[in-house]
Structures are given as C-alpha cells and as structure tokens.
Amino acid sequence: MQCTLNQVAQVLPILFKSKVVPFLHSSPAIGKSSIAKQIAEKYHLEVIDLRLTEMDASDIQGLPYFKDGKSTFLPFDTFPIESTPLPKTKKGWLLLLDEFNSALPSVQASAYKLVLDRQVGQHKLHDKCFIIACGNLDNDNAIVNTMSSALISRFAHFYIQVDNTEWQEWAVANDIHPMITSFLNFKPNLLYTFNPDLDTPYASPRTWQMMSKVLDNNTPLIVMASLLGLGVAHEFKAFMEYHKELPTIEDILKDPENYPIPDMIGIRWATLTMVVGHLDKDMDKLTTYLKRFSPEMHMVALREIKGRYGIDKIAQSKLLREWLTDLGVKAYGHKPR
Template identity: 55%
Template sequence: MQTTLKQVAPLIPQLWKAGIVPFLHSSPAQGKSSLAKQLAEQFKLKVIDLRLTELDPTDLSGLPYFNNGKAEFMPFNTFPLQDTPIPEGYAGWLILLDEFNSANQGVMAAAYKLVLDRQVGQHKLHDKVAMIACGNLESDNAIVNPMSSALISRFAHFDINLNVDDWLEWASKAGIDYRITSYLSYRKANLYSFKPDATSPYASPRTWEMVSKVIKDSEEPSNLLVSSLIGDGIANEFVQYTKLYLNLPTLEEILKNPTGVKLSDDLSTRWATMSMVTHSITVDNHDKLSVFLRRFSSELQYCALREIKYRNPAVLAKVLDWVKELAHEVF
C-alpha cells in the first residue's frame, strides 16, 4: 500500500514493539534514512548504519573459528549483543539496513538470520536493538535483487510516495533555509526531479538539504555550487529567485511603516517578501509584522501562518485573531 513518510512514522514504534521490522521502499533520496535517524533521535537510539551493498555475508554472520574442536562464528563488534553495555545517553540502538534489496543473495541470506532470529552467528542481539530496512525500486533502474518469499514475509512493507507539503513542514521545523522553502512552496514540482535514465545531479529532499547547508551564510548563492547538487535547470531558477531577496524592503523599513511599505506587483517578489518576514517574525515584533503580512492575498497569508506555525510556533499565540480568520485553511 502506498503511503508517505509522515504517515509511516507513528506506525514504526508499534512494529518495533511487536518485534516486526519495517521495510521502506521508495525512489532514491526521498528521506527514508532521514526518517530512521529522526526516530532514533526521538527514542534515544544510537544509529548503526549498514549499507548492505557494501557488505560481505561474514560482516553479518561473523567470522568462523574453532572452539574446542567445533566451528563457531565470532561476530564483529558492529552489533550490540546481549552483554553489550548500552552507551551513555542512549536507550538502545537502531540498526538501519539500507539498500537491502540491492544486496547480493549471500548477504540477504545472512540478513535473514539477523531479522528473523535477531542473531549474529550464534550470538543474540541485545534486547534493546530496533531495526529498519530500506530499499529502492526496480522501476527506477536501481539494482534490485529478488527477495525470497520467506524473507519478504518477515517485514512490514511500505511503498513510500513523496509528499511535498509534508516535506515543507519538516523542512521548516528542521531549519532548512527559508529561501528554499519559499521557492518550493511556489514551485512544488521542483522538489524532486529524479529520472531513472539520468546520470546528472537531480533535485531531491536529500540534495535540497545539502543546498541549505552550503548557502546558509550566503546572500548570493553560487550558481555553480547549487548546480553541482541539484542540476543546472532548477539551480538556475532557484538562484535567480534568491536574487529577489537583495532588493526587498528591509526588515527595519517594514517595522517602521508596516502599513505603508509598497508591495510589489510581481508574485515571485511577494512570495520572497512573505518568506523573509515570516523568517524574521518573533514574539517581540509580531505586532507590526503581522499587520504587514495581512496586506497580502489570502493565499500568501495562509502560507505565512503555516511558516510561522512550523518555524516559530510561539508567535501563533500572539496573533490568534489572524489565525482564527484563516484557521480552516491553515489547519
């Protein structure tokens, strides 16, 4: 059944409690491993990130050795066993089995024992170990190897679809550069540009997060730098959009005259202005900035309140009259 990462997130702890491993299937770079790491942070689990395509079967089963004339398997210290002390500050571990269905059959067979029996060789995993498996889609020209019916039946499978609004909510809460969330609210189709046959960089949740990191302290992002992460076409358009911010009214001008500062007739410039103001609004300046924002169209006001809700929720309590007017759209 197709779903989104936001819908799956609250279900995963229920599966862990029942001793079932979730398997997330999606196209590349849509945020599967990011979700796993968010859950690990939420439940104070130390992440053990395993790319199964890079492993040998012995990495999962251990190395054979003789013990009193019998062959046994000695596990690597990658895996927390029953006698492994829980690291300080954590409540357990999360083993992320990434690129699961791209691994060769030998590695998958070794992973079967890990998932089914919670064992590495003859050694039991620690009781406080949770697991998530992730894999790509054959339709994306990814290397995908068939899984046995026995292995398939050991997981709870979710086919993940990317939801732009869910990602924008996450991005705002996570502090992704506001110019990116503003641009993608305006040009939603440019969040993800992956094409199975392409060999050049493409836009995706993962690469937009990378863009945010590299432009964080730059008023004029480098086209060359952004293109190296998300490809030429979308990068050119995004960099041009960021240039709008260089000619906007300053925050000081808006605070001095929230009812008189001229609003541009250009929609792109209005989007940029709205995002700049919502990024800067606080409980101390909300009175004047909210007056300014209420001069925008209803659509932009909805977007402004949504951004405020995600980036600075404390401000919402200060603008309840405005919120009530638009509550049916925002919430």
C-alpha cells in the same frame, strides 16, 4: 502501501513494539535514513547504520570458531547481542539495514536470519535492538537484486513519496535557508526532480539541504548546478535576483495596512518569507501586513511561523495569536498545536 515519511514515523513505534521489521522503499535521496535517525533520537536509541552493499555474508553471520572439536560462529561487535550492555545515555539500538535489496543474494540470505530469527550466527540479538530496512525501487535504474518471496513476507513494506508540505515543516525546524523554503513554496515541483533515465545532478531533499549549507548572495551558478542540476539552478538563481526588488521591512513597518503587496508571484512569495523571518521586529504591524496576502499563502505563513517561533514568542502578540488560531481552525478544524 504508498505513504509519506511522517506517516511512516507515526507507525514505527507500533512495529518496534511487536518486533515487526519495516522496509522503506523509495527513489534515492528523499530522506529514508534521516527519518530513521530522527526516530532514534526521539526514543534515545543508538544508530547502527549498515550498508549491506558493502558487506559480505560473514559480516552478518560472524566467523567460525573452533573449540573442543566443535565449531560455532562468533558475531562481530557490530551487532548488540543479549550480553551487550546498553549504551550510556541510550535505551537501546536502531539497526538500519540500508541498500537491502541492492545487496548480493548471499548477504540477503544472511540478513534473513537476522530479520526472521533476530539472530547473528548463533547469538540472539538484544531485545532492545530494533530494525529498519531500506532499499531502492526496481524501476529507478538502481542496482536491485530480487528478494525471495520468503524474505519479502518477513517485512512490513512502505513505499515512500516526497511530500512538499512535510519537507517545508522539516526545513523550517532544521534551519534550512529561508531563500530555499521561499523558492520551493513558489515552485514545489522542484523539490524533487529525479529522473531514472538521466545521470545528471537532480534536486532532492538531500541536495537542497546541501545547497542550504553553501548558499549566500554570491553563490556561483556552477555550484548550484553541481547540486541541483542546471535547469533548477537557473530557476533558483533567477529567483534570488527577485530579492533585489523586495520591499524593505522598514518600508512595510511605516504603513503595513497600505504598503503594496507585490504583483509578481515570485516576489510575493519571497516577500512573505522575508516578513515571516523578521516578524519579531514588530509582530502586530507585520501580522497586519501578512493578513493582506491570499488565503493559500496564509497557510504557508502559518506553517513557517509555527516552525520559527515558539508558543511563548507568539503569545506576545494578541493579534498574531488570534490570527494563527483562526487559521488553524480553518485548516485543521482545531487550534494549531
């Protein structure tokens, strides 16, 4: 079924416990492997990241070994088997089988035994080894080799959709440049612009993360276009120009009850993000200013403040704490956690 990455993350422990293997299908560059690695970190698992398109069937089966007139298959040490000791500081392994449905049929057939019988060659996988498979959609012009019906029935299938709200929460928690989160609050449709009929760069969760690493006030348009595509790069560059027209925090602090809220929607979004980023300069005064924005922008402020500031920091301002509590009740029916 269709779902978001966060929804999948919530059910993965259920599948792991029963040794049912999830298969995450999606268009490229939306973060399938990233969510697997986050799950691994949460449950103290060592990630084994395998691209099946780069493998041969023997890489999974192992190599034949002859002794006393008999042959067996010896697995490569890539896979943890029953006799493999647990990694130091880890509780097991997460085996990520990426590009599964793009692999050659012979490799898929070898992976069948891995998924169905939890075996490599003639050796059982370690009980603490959990498996996730990932693959592309067949309508994305990616190389996809049809899986057998028997193999399809061995997975729990999830079709991942990009969700801007989820990504914004992740972006704030992972220090994505506030200029980017502000822009994508203003233009959420530009988070993901993949078109399978084009072979040009496109915006995606992955490329926005890359953009964050190189972004400063002087980043050339050509660099932006190389990551996001020319159209998105032009819009993002224009949005950055808005920041030259933003009010200063000092001006807002002088009169937070009356200082004008910008009329232009782009500048308004940029101002909101800027104020949230400087909230600790004077929480009471800047909260007073934020409360004057529109209700839909309040929800964005709630999400960003929760992500950027811990509970202890928020608790320092009674005004801020009460406002966020009220917003949480309106949005979720309970206090924000």
